[in-house]
Amino acid sequence: MEDVLTVRRWRRYGADRLFVTQETGRRVGSVDLQSGEVVADDPILELGLRRAAQAYLRADVTELALPVATPGIGALDAADDAALQAWLGGDDWDTIDLAGVRAGRGSTxxxxxxxxxxxxxxxxxxxxxxxxxxxxxxxxxxxxxxxxxxxxxxxxxxxxxxxxxxxxxxxxxxxxxxxxxxxxxxxxxxxxxxxxxxxxxxxxxxxxxxxxxxxxxxxxxxxxxxxxxxxxxxxxxxxxxxxxxxxxxxxxxxxxxxxx
Structure with a gap:
């Protein structure tokens, strides 16, 4: 099954973020392009959020609609994950580990x-x-x-x-x-x-x-x-x-x- 995620970039007053929403208008999460923080409204949506952010940064458009797999299925491959981390600043990227969040160890x-x-x-x-x-x-x-x-x-x-x-x-x-x-x-x-x-x-x-x-x-x-x-x-x-x-x-x- 697939969901369509929409990615929009918001740049004002020194902030630079990507906001990702579903077709229903429900917010999936955001990516801060300055600090590198990735915030998923629901941890199981994080993989789709990352994939949509990576696709947006590659496409160089003002808005992107992207079909993605149902949340919780699949993951970014090593190349995509490395590329996204490089864009966001690498070593100190504050990611959410899904298993850790479910076990109470989320860090954001x-x-x-x-x-x-x-x-x-x-x-x-x-x-x-x-x-x-x-x-x-x-x-x-x-x-x-x-x-x-x-x-x-x-x-x-x-x-x-x-x-x-x-x-x-x-x-x-x-x-x-x-x-x-x-x-x-x-x-x-x-x-x-x-x-x-x-x-x-x-x-x-x-x-x-x-x-x-x-x-x-x-x-x-x-x-x-x-x-x-x-x-x-x-x-x-x-x-x-x-x-x-x-x-x-x-x-x-x-x-x-x-x-x-």
Whole structure:
């Protein structure tokens, strides 16, 4: 059996991604052409997602419709897999191992956040913020509160957080400021949509050698390593009950909430 996947490229505001959907409009997943992250909405769809991405990159078109085998059957051959990894950056490509995901060993931030859903959390990916093409990578809503979550990848580099400053390999970057502004924007839109007295915090998940230095200056943005994602959110004190979580998540899943 075959399914037809449509691949579209999205390039705005420094982002460069491929989005893949089925004929029904259901999203299969995305490929970040800058960081190399491959995100499948369902792990069994990952093979089709990779094959469609590889075909798109070879075709050099603006949009591609590709028949592929039913998810879960077949795999990329060695040449195709090597070519796709080369395009996306090779060694640090954060792939999802299907057997590992099923066994609970998936490594992406997306997968780690989704594992929290069994513990009362809800997560929404790629939230379209406003009409300028900005995306919130992950919006997490649960007992510990409401959080925007962004991943920043610097494998092998030293990342130092000291109060309100964050440095990567000795160079100051604006991740904390950006996360704070994003969280404030999300909070404002949720308030406008009817979520009274809601607070939103920004979270930056880093892939690198993270050092959190004690500081008298408190930062509103939370920084954590990718490996600590689940444990960090589990440690947070309960601020929202299950009914409040469900109500905020319902509002957050409405497209109208974010189109203002």
């Amino acid at each position: 931030v997306r997968t780690r956040l989704e594992r929290l859903t069994d513990e009362g959390w809800q997560v929404i990916h790629d939230v379209p913020l406003g009409r300028q093409g900005t995306l919130v990578e992950h919006l997490l809503i649960g007992p510990g509160g409401v959080f925007t979550v962004a991943e920043r990848r610097h494998p092998g580099l030293k990342i130092v957080v000291d109060g309100r400053s964050l440095e990567v390999d000795g160079r100051s970057v604006a991740y904390l400021r950006d996360a704070k502004l994003e969280a404030a924007r999300v909070r404002g839109l949720l308030l406008t949509a009817g979520c009274a007295d809601v607070n939103v915090r920004g979270v930056v998940v880093v892939h690198g050698d993270l050092e959190l230095r004690p500081s008298a200056v408190q930062c509103e943005t939370v920084v954590m390593s990718r490996q600590d994602v689940q444990a960090a959110f589990r440690r947070m004190p309960e601020r929202l009950d299950i009914h409040r979580v469900a109500a905020i998540a319902h509002v957050a899943r409405q497209r109208a909430t974010w189109s203002r």
